[in-house]
Amino acid sequence: MTPVLEIDDLRITYRGSRGEVPAVRGISMSLEPGDTLGLAGESGCGKSTVAGAILRLLPRETQVTGRIVLDGDDVLTMSFGKLRAVRWAGASIVFQGAMHSLNPVHRIARQIAEPIVLHEGLSSDAAEKRAVELMAQVGLPAWRASSYPHQLSGGQRQRVMIAMALACSPQLIIADEATTALDVMIQAQVLALIKRLVAERNIALVMISHDLSVLADTCDRLAVMYAGKLVEDGPSHEVFAAARHPYAQALSAAFPTVGDPAERRNPHGLAGDPPDPSNLPTGCSFHPRCPVVRDDCASTSVELRRARDDWRAACLRVEEVA
Amino acid sequence: MRTEPQPGSMSGSTNVTTELKSPRSIVWARRRASLADFWRLYRRQRAGMVGLAILVVITLLTVLAPWYTDESELNAANAPGGRMESPSTEFWFGTDQIGRPILTMVIWGARVSLQVGLVAAVLAVTLGTVIGMAAAHFGGWISWALMRLTDWFIVLPSLVLAIALVIALGPSKLTIIIAIALTSWAGTARLVRAQTMAIEGRPYLERARALGAGNWHQMTRHVLPNLMPLVLASATLQVSSAILAEASLSFLGLGDPSAFSWGGILERAFDAGAISAGAWWYMLPPGLAILLVVLAFTLCGRAMEVVLNPRLRGNQ
Amino acid sequence: MSGDGTSAQSGRRSEERAQSSAEQTRSGARPDNMSDTRNGARTGTMNHDAKPLLSARDLAVRFNAPGGRVARAVDGVDIDLAPGEILALAGESGCGKTTLARTLLGLERPSEGTVAFGGSPLRYSTRALKAYRRAVQLVLQDPSGALNPRHTVYDAVAEGLRIHGIHDNERERVADALSRAGLRPPEKFFLTYPHELSGGQRQRVVIAGALVLEPQVIIADEPVASLDASVRGEILALLLRLRDELGLAAIVVTHDLGLAWNIADRIAVMYLGRIVEEGPVDRVLTEPRHPYTQALVSVLPNSPLPEPVVLTGEPPDATAVPGGCRFHPRCQVLAGGLAEQAGVDDECRRSDVALGTDHIACHYARTMSTATT
Amino acid sequence: AHASDDGSTTLVVGKVGLNDIPHMNPLDSGWVVQGEFNNLMYDPLIRWGQEDYVPAPGLAESWEVSDDELTWTYHIDPDATWSDGQPVTANDAKFTFELLQTNELFNSRHGDLVDLMTSIEAPDEQTLVITTEEPNAILNHMNNIPIMPEHVWGEMENPDEYTGEPGQPTSGPFELAEYSPGQRVVLTANPDYWDGPVAYDELIFQSYETTEAAVQALQQGEIDFLDGLNPEQAGALEQNEDITVSVQPSRHLENISFNMGARTKDGQEFGDGHPALQDPAVRQAIHHVVDKQRLVDVILDGNGTPGVSWVAPIFTEHFWDPGEDAFEVSADAGNQLLDDAGYTERTDAGIRIDPESGEPLSFRLFYHSDRPTYADIQDFLVEWVAELDIELEPIPMETTPLNEETDAGNYDIAFGGWNYGPDPSQDLAYLTCDRLPDEPEPTDLTFDFYCNDEVDALWLQQLQATDPAERAEAVKEIQRIVYQDSPQIILYYDHAIEAYSNDWTGFGMLPSSGGAIAKQQAAYGYAQAVPADAADESSGDDEGDAAGDDGGAGADGDDAAASSDDDGGSNTGLIVGIVIAAVVVIGGVVFLMRRRSTAEERE
């Protein structure tokens, strides 16, 4: 099967008032239809940057190198006209803050219908009819179609975003922190919905979150990023339970399992501060915080190493740990 | 508008001194540092630097005026030139109908215009800040009444009101200042009120309250210092409106007749028939001077706003 | 309230659950670099018989909401905090946790009921409040916002001392508080501004600012919610250590049950302004008895409960508290017919229920427990 | 001239200050502009003669006084008619004077004339007989009071509420056609004017806010005539070959006045004037240093004559020329005067001290803040007076408070201006002791509380002198005394600077030997105007009395080169404007289209 998405050595450098910020420093991955990938990592490690790069949504002056092949074409080089055709129809994004991702002055049906009109050339009436169907699929009653975003609750808004993402039947959906701001109960609802829809439609899903436990629950594969690089990439439950990279381990330990006596009155954290992307440590960028650091960590730059067939980690001690 | 220094943008000052100093010197060192940071960011604003340069030059020209011009030339009895002379090497901007050099008039006019502009702006901003803070802080009917008053002043055609005030009080520098201040504080008050409410909603005020801080502590230690940059920027912008207002009032014949303000010069030019006489040298310099100074203050104020509100900074 | 009952019924949870036993072994692989302060020997210090340090009786707080409605943010809460105890306050967004915490701090005046500290009821004169606030301190959710960006760390920590007119040894006190909060050497941080610190460090500064007044109680509102996952544990460890070292009691407001599991001795679960279940963390989170608690626990990843119960509908609205048991419109026990079987369905719909001596506010659970005893 | 489509000609006069006038009631007019309109519409019994202000026939073709100088008989011109065709009769005059006597409002305006009249009789249609108790020279010219038609005004219930109604019958050369307050007044020529109709059809007074605006309008051909120019505007207009500038002596003067000690008739003092100013030596010393010629040169650019006393030089019959007696411009002379008068002590700052009060000679000088000229003159005065070791402290003030202060005697020296009227008794009355207030209250009826028995006697003498020569003698003597005494220093008589389009000629000056066209107390100015082309055609023709060109200011040689191509100019402007707009719109559309096409590829 041809991969829906293939990313090859993606490097992204922001240029702004703070100088150059290498937000993503060489990432490769590939997704086939039906694949679900969880992308985790702490704030500022570059998760959203990757998501934005897939649809070329980053600020114009950002420097992007490498390849992002979406459905056979390289997003980074394609003409703008083609790119617009790929956007939403090829891949769509569910953004983090639904309140801010919906235009407050347009009715939601219209917003869902907008890409349909654009990409499928339907009349807006027909498109809105489709929008109502889509809303039904995400569990929103038809009368909601004429609501404005502020009249919906957070969970409902997030469902509107999901309906919108499904509008043009893309092969890939990127959900960037789609549930982070939601209440536990709503989060559970929305996650269930995403899982169901992805499974039904055989859509590839990239799900971005900092909550490893959520990702482990939703996705088949789990990738952990640190300072613009993938540090671990493997089957989600195994990574969550026994990560190879010390950072991934710390991350998964930060989400205690309720009922696990070992974690009772025993919070785990990682000492030290998250790295400043414009001023990264040498060698393995995690080494200043690493609990199992070795002498050569500070000098050797580490790429992903194969830990198992379907499991890679970027640590000098990867074999050791395994 | 966000007024906090931006994390990361201040990366120049992350090196932490371990040396022990008295808290006071710590504070001063930090103030200097943040001023330097402000300056560093401000320097990047090209328009703001241009405005600042203009202001510096004009301030110098104004302050040094007694050393390189002769004020007595402005006395009709001592007017050195002929009637309505066009620009020449002797009189760069020509002369007026009495023979006074326009250049000298404009230079000395700067004193009046700037003085009125600055003092009126300071008064207006002070008044606006006090009222805005009070309206935000006290709530209840005080706040309601103050806001009504503020809205009222915002809504009213200020020039109309200022004219009425000046006529009622009799035209003089002081009354013009008062009239301008009274008719222009409301914008600041509204701004300050919004900002104060924003600051009051910040968690650090909640923390201060939880620590047992009273109103005075909250206002002086937290609200006011955080308000200052905004107030400063707004004051800078206020100066330009005040200068324009003074010019308008003077032009309408409500200026201080014994002083040559720029608006007053224009009024004289107009009365003396400079338009008919084609005496462009009589009208252009004071008008351009107003334009330049107002523009300079505006550029500075906007640059300050941009520095204080990174959202406006865009990608440069 | 949205009537969209079509809302996502959770699909079957796949076989992941089977693996949970495997996961529990992973603690062995975890670097245990912080275990020095936490010896497993310590048992819960929760002590119900001890005289409560901080307590609230029949507490109610109402707000005027837009449109002339009244938000019953807190609605009849009884709560006790023993010395040296860590109490977690959990519940959905908008259920009144923050309001309750603020009322306990005296930042909000209760519409009804009393807050008592050390047995004497709280008075709301300026002076009494000021004195009270030396003993009870607040730690806020967002450390970036809780520190005035214009004040140095030193100023921020010393602020409490200055407010309370404690001028002797200011420097030592500040240094001491900072090092207790884990910022060592403290002098290194005196001159820093908050924006030069990482999120975790900022939260430590906030905690130091509370510690400097040597309080007996800390009330922390979502103390780690805005922090990165990796630093979260550190702050929680700090709270635990402070309890051990200084005997500090704490109320930790959170919506994250994992956090409660991590540090709390006791947990109170709130729903719509009322505590619906309360008890030792080990019991409440492993064997929840209130249907709401059960649902909360069940949707946790790797939940100790077998079947996830995803409640439909939206978070409840404090301006429209339903009659009867306030949870009944969403109650899965009622909807699933269990309540009917127990014959309490009518009661659920009609009569309000408060937290009793059994530490639970549920008609069904009450009948069941009386039935079993 | 501007012929509009229907071939009628219109004279358009620009007016600054038109919005001052409240209404067009001819009997209740306090403004000079209102007087202008009255003169154009309503003839008085007796006019001011155009040649030299000597009373000349108006509606009355002749008049005489009885030997006891108490009974005056006026003979109404039998040709005089109202514009509706009714004859003007003695009854109209009787009606008018009686109305002025009885109507409170009108009486407050004209009381000084009509209150003298003990009886008003109209023995026949053409004869009016008026008797007075005392002889009074005023009846020799009747003060230019308009006569109203009894057949219309007699019907009015409240004549004082009349505000000017188009189409009313008039006895003058014009009728009112339109009155838009503050905007314009349109008069149409009375074609059957009994004294000879004017040479055009319509006279429009167009309001302008500022003289500058009006000057531009004149340049553009919007208007034909404008008065009240300043030297710069005159200079600019002289460059325009389609425009003639007329600079002629006027009856306006500027002065500074000294507080002569505010007091009531019985000598009760009030106000806060400096006592030293009551000493003639101080005033004369100051008079010595005021270089009036310099002011004329610098301030007026030479368009004026140095001031002497209250009577303006155009009133040749009454003007007194000081000749040898003039104050020599000399600081030495002034200082000598002061030294002789005992002002020898000086303060530390070198200011002379008044030996009587012990006060330094430091005077407040009030000037009007809205008059830039005063601000400039004030500079000179300060400088000059300083040479006498006297200090002036200039204080600018709004006109109203300034008037309030001076009326209340709270000043030392103040600026002022005056339009001297043709009748000396009216204006010189301000110098009589009779004008001092009864109570210590503010008054604006006296010139600086001046009171001099000699002047009083002379004033009465001129008032009752029905013989003009005798009268002139007294009037001149008053001026001499006042000049010497210097309660005021008349700085200069400024010239009227007026300009008109060369499409017009023949504007009547008053006096014809050289005087202003606008703001006359007669209708000559506009009524004698003739469209230039018409004047060319009819240069040999007879001309009516009113249109006599003896006072014509128009240079006959000027040809009316300026045809009405300014209309073409404004149309050009419109067309250019439309073209520019079109270009902008088209450009915008093109720009948009271009954008649309590239937007496809734009990110």
Next chain:
Amino acid sequence: MGNLSTTPPSVSPSGGAGGGDDAGYSAGTTPPGGVHRSAARRELWRFLAGRVSGAVVSMLLVLLSAFFIFRVIGGDPVRAVGGDSPMTPEQRAEIEERLGLNEPLRVQFWEYVKDVFTLDWGQSYVSSAQVTDLMWDRLPNTLLLTGTALILAAGLGVWIGARAGWRQGSTFEKTQVGISLTLWSAPTFWLGMIVIIVFSVRLDLFPVNGMRSARGGDQDFLPDLLDVAHHLVLPACTMAAVIYAQYVLIMRSSILEERGNDYLTVAKAKGLRDDVVRRRHAVPNALLPTVTLIALQFGAIFNGALLTETIFSWPGLGLLFYQAIKIPDIPLLQVLFIFFAGTTILANMLADIIYRFLDPRVRRSA
């Protein structure tokens, strides 16, 4: 000059141009529609009542101040009515009585209040016409001038401002902002003078001032229209220039504020063209706060009208005010002041209300 204390051209509409809190919208938790219909309606009424009562209070304040401000003005109405010849004390007293100036202030005030509520606004001191008639006479002229200027300025300003804000940092933006700031900094009256010199005096393209040619007489409709249009060009452009500058700056900063919003990224991600994103998503959203700000600037427009009408002798309300204040014609001043202030208050109130209906985001919180 529309500048007197109009807000300086601040870049941040949330603060700078005032209205921050009013124009803002809170994203707070909102009850889902449907259930709280009646509550929402109640809230709406409450909102309307609040707005209207606020306006009424402001209006009362205006009525009150109109009396006092113009009563203390130092002018001498008696002289204004009497003319420039001197008056006897009797004459003065007579005029004072006629104008009702001899009564104690208290009585005058009650008379005033009575008149205000019986809608008897009195006669002008100068022309004895009813002041309201004078005002209605001039109103259409002012409407014509300000309306033209407003349409010109708002249309162009909003359009240019939106583009400038959208393409921040581009040459286009820089030049437009430069032009706007310069225009804003120029005193209106001076701009008017320059415009007159250049376009009327030197180029002779347009008439100097006034609204109709003096010698026009009664014209037919079309020539009259052209005549008025011809006179309108310069004053309208001058007035528009300054307001235009403000609108460009306001619109630009509204767009700048808008630009950071995620839904624009979403719109872009949907594949919409850049200018469609701007037109469909950014501009309408930015327009709403701009409209309130514009309503707030209404008073400033009258400032501009006052100066422009004075310089160009445009026979509108501004000129009438200027004329009246020189006299001073107190009843006329009062009615004009009340009219100016009342219009602005009304405009603001309406803008607030319309805003609420137009913008679904606006949720007022207590």
